[in-house]
Amino acid sequence: MRTYRVAVVGTGGIAEAAHVPAIRAAGERAKLVTAVDADPARLAVFQQKTGVPVAYQSLKSMLRTEKPDLVQVCTPPATHADIAITCLEAGAWVLLEKPPALSLAEYDRISAAEADGGPFASVVFQxxxxxxxxxxxxxxxxxxxxxxxxxxxxxxxxxxxxxxxxxxxxxxxxxxxxxxxxxxxxxxxxxxxxxxxxxxxxxxxxxxxxxxxxxxxxxxxxxxxxxxxxxxxxxxxxxxxxxxxxxxxxxxxxxxxxxxxxxxxxxxxxxxxxxxxxxxxxxxxxxxxxxxxxHSAQLPHLLDAMDRGQRPPLSGAEGRAALELITALYRSAFTGTPVTREQLEPGDVFYHRMNGDVKL
CATH class of the missing domain: 3.30.360.10 (Dihydrodipicolinate Reductase; domain 2)
Structure with missing residues (x-):
């Protein structure tokens, strides 16, 4: 059985309350080896509470030095796309907290950074x-x-x-x-x-x-x-x-x-x-x-996919589905018209921004 080296990026409440327990519940299949946070005080508290051996304020430094197999992203939504793409390009699989991205355009950028056989980016929909x-x-x-x-x-x-x-x-x-x-x-x-x-x-x-x-x-x-x-x-x-x-x-x-x-x-x-x-x-x-x-129920399914080198649940089209329906909901609410899936294309402003630049 392979033990995957896991990094947590963003050490706020959801990381400590949900992601760390899920990693520990996976037993020998996953080991939390490092954490990243731009706030040194918050990072120090997380280290003290979890016993993670080494921590970083720089994502790129962590990826270059630690080379984790899996990165669990627990930062605010606006940072998700760039973090996920950086991790994928470094060869790490990614598990993204919800919402996975700010728009369908951002989500599709993440998907484009995936490679055949992995790494892939999956979304927390536990x-x-x-x-x-x-x-x-x-x-x-x-x-x-x-x-x-x-x-x-x-x-x-x-x-x-x-x-x-x-x-x-x-x-x-x-x-x-x-x-x-x-x-x-x-x-x-x-x-x-x-x-x-x-x-x-x-x-x-x-x-x-x-x-x-x-x-x-x-x-x-x-x-x-x-x-x-x-x-x-x-x-x-x-x-x-x-x-x-x-x-x-x-x-x-x-x-x-x-x-x-x-x-x-x-x-x-x-x-x-x-x-x-x-x-x-x-x-x-x-x-x-x-x-x-x-999170503890979902993580083993991601680890199984990593074992096989296959696309995990809630990645690709499956991970995009809820974001797509929400985009349609906002588009309908802001335009006052019914919305179909075919309308949510790159040429549509709502594909790029959930509010379509309309003020509520």
Missing amino acids: HRFGSGARHARNLIESGALGRPLVALCHTTWFRDQSYFDVPWRGKWATEGGGPTMGHGIHQIDLLLALLGEWTEVRAMAARLDRTMETEDVSMAIVRFASGAMASIVNSVLSPREESYLRLDLTEATVEVTHLYGYHNTDWRYTPAPHVTDERLIRSWSAVPEDVGSS
Whole structure:
């Protein structure tokens, strides 16, 4: 078994709370060997807490000296594209925190820096990897729950004004968007994992209460290639916080309610009135393992791909999917028109900037 040498770039809260535990949970497959941060005080605290043996303030110096196999990028969104490209060009695989880039144009620059057989850049969308989601996806894809018809995808969270007073937050040029981009993106990706490709988006976005450039709430209606329709709500104004996903299919309703991560018990299956086979109904909830949605659940899949020299999950087109739907949502909200995938091309201003240079 190969042990991959891992570097963390950006030593803020998400690195310590999620990335370091995931590296440690991987056991002998991954070893945290170094960290990078432009803030020497923050870097020193991270070193003291994690015991990482050596640290750098320069990304290029770290790559040249340490030659890590994998770099986990935990910096603010505006820095992701340049960091990812630098790491890929140095021969390191990359795991990017969400949002992976500020625009489709930036994401496509990252993809262009990948090489056949690796290195590749993958995105942290951990909700796909919990056992509850993987089980639901298998049931839906097998047809066991019938045909998908209606879906709800809600990320209704609360962030006070002080959260957006951090200099890079709430700005199009540095965060890329508001709760749609920075918070709802996880649930949106899970919705796409379960329902597949979308064909049309109609949306609205507004800034109702917080002082910032971006929206603090958005709503969208999405039509999928299957014909199913979904309602998406993203908010940072909601005192009772909840992440909620509901899919109504011809044979059953599937729901998951959580906040920042789920376990099997957070998933519910309700049979349609005509479905009366109790053994069948019980089988929907019979998941042999209970793996919560977390960075620790996703990282082994990336390491497996590194073992094989193959494209990992949530890289390339799969890693781009949520960003693409969010681009369509913003385009629809700012233009007041429905949006299809074909419109999101390099010649369109929204391909390059999420707000299309329109002020909210």
